[in-house]
Amino acid sequence: MLTRSPARDALVVWLGSRAGLLLMTLLGVSFGQYLHRWRQWDAGLFVTIAEYGYDGEPGRQPDAGLPAFFPGMPLVLRAVHLVVPDWSAAGLIVSLVAGAVAMVALARLAELEGARGWAAVLALVLFPVAVFLTAGYSESLFLAFAIPAWLAARRERWAAAAVLAAGASCVRITGLFLAAALIVEFWRSGQPVRRAPWLVVPFLPLAAYSFYHFTRTGDWLAWKSAQEAGWGRELVWPWDAWTITWQAAMGEGEAAAPFRMEIAGAVVAVAALVWLLVLRRWSEAVYVGLQAAALMTSAYYLSLPRSLLLWFPLWVAIAGLATRRPWVIVVYALVSGPLMVLNTVRFLSGAWAG
Incomplete structure (x- = not known):
């Protein structure tokens, strides 16, 4: 009998x-057409960086938004491309393998919290925008570093936690929020001061990336400037961001659907943050709260539902609830699963889905 x-x-x-x-x-569809369908939106931009660098394809107008994407995913994509000739296939393989690492770590983290690990994984893979865990995006690769980093921290293995968190910081700016949460977790768990220098390590990739673009452009915050130039993501008051997004969501036509998803994502984000604060999960609340604050003070909500994929405390919390009340995961799957399929179809058709 298997254990x-x-x-x-x-x-x-x-x-x-x-x-x-x-x-x-x-x-x-044919296999060639199928691979091309996965090269949508950011997946294509990651390929451009991996193939040509941050100056973009020679002979074309440079994309001012490229520095917004941290180098971790393009570097891994380029390495896999050495043995997988098709860029789209390489992106799918990176996400598949990285996702497997992330899901194992998520299950172990949930079990450490007294929840069923498979429930946390199922909740994540059935989330409405989980297509981005499969596509050649950076979400799976980030989680493959971030969740093991958090698991190591919970087990008081701070050297491993710091190095893994540094890997996450190479992939997304979200690594900065993870690094801040690790500081709170370090303080909360009463660690000896001699281990504190490890907490600096996750910030080093951001410093190196900023210096790299400074040598290219003279801008220490090139990744932030790229967000503004490529997507108009400027800092505004949260009520202004809500108003603009709400007006767009209440419009008519295909363009309104993504903004309605953003509104729903904002509701989930606030609920998750309140939940963590009520439970006094201070370090997880810092990780979630900093992301929520950054996303909800942008000129308008953009990719907020997709960012929820990175909130591993949310998936652990859902697993804990489902462990105590099994019907929760059934209802969740029945509601969220069809939405996930619908958004996958939307993404592959070229529509903005996250």
């Missing part, structure tokens, strides 16, 4: 769900 293994359960849920998703979306 229960959180890692095995996580891999079964992850690989099974990805196989089903890929098979469903493969029907009716």
Whole structure:
């Protein structure tokens, strides 16, 4: 008789769900067409950086938004491309392998919190915008560093936590929020001061990346300037961001649908933050709260639902609730699963889905 293994359960849920998703979306198209359909939006931008660097494709107008993407994903993508000729296939493989690492770590983290690991994984892979865990985006790769980093911190392995968090900081600016949360976790757990220098390590990739672009452009905050130039993401008061997003969401036509998703994502974000504060999960609240603050003080809400994929405390909390009340995961799957399929179809058709 097999003993229960959180890692095995996580891999079964992850690989099974990805196989089903890929098979469903493969029907009716050739393999070449299929790979091209996955090269949408940011996936194509990551390929551009991996292939040509931050100056973009030679002979074309430079994309001012490229420095907004941290180098971790393009570097890994370029390495995989050495053995996988198709860029889109390389992106899918990176996300598949990184996702497997992330899901195993998520299951183990949930088990450490007294919840069912497979429930946390299932909640994540069925989230409405979980397509971005499969596409050649940076979410899976970030989680493959961030969740093991947090797991190591909870086990008081601070050297490993710091190095893994540094890896996360190479992939997304979200690594900065993870680094801040690790400081709070370090203080909360009463660690000896001699271990504190490790907490500096996750900030080093941001410093190196900023210096790199300073040598190119003279701008220490080139990644922030790229957000403003490429997407108009300037700092505004939160009520102004809400008003602009609400007006766009209440409009008519196809353009309104993504903004309605953003509104829903904001509601979930606030609820998750309040939940963590009520539970006095201070370090997780810092990780979630800093992201929520950054996203909800932008000129308008953009990619807020997608950012929820990175909130591993949310998935652990849902797993804890589902462990005590099994019907929760059933209702969640019935509501969220169809939305995930719908958004996957939207993404592959070229519509903005997250």
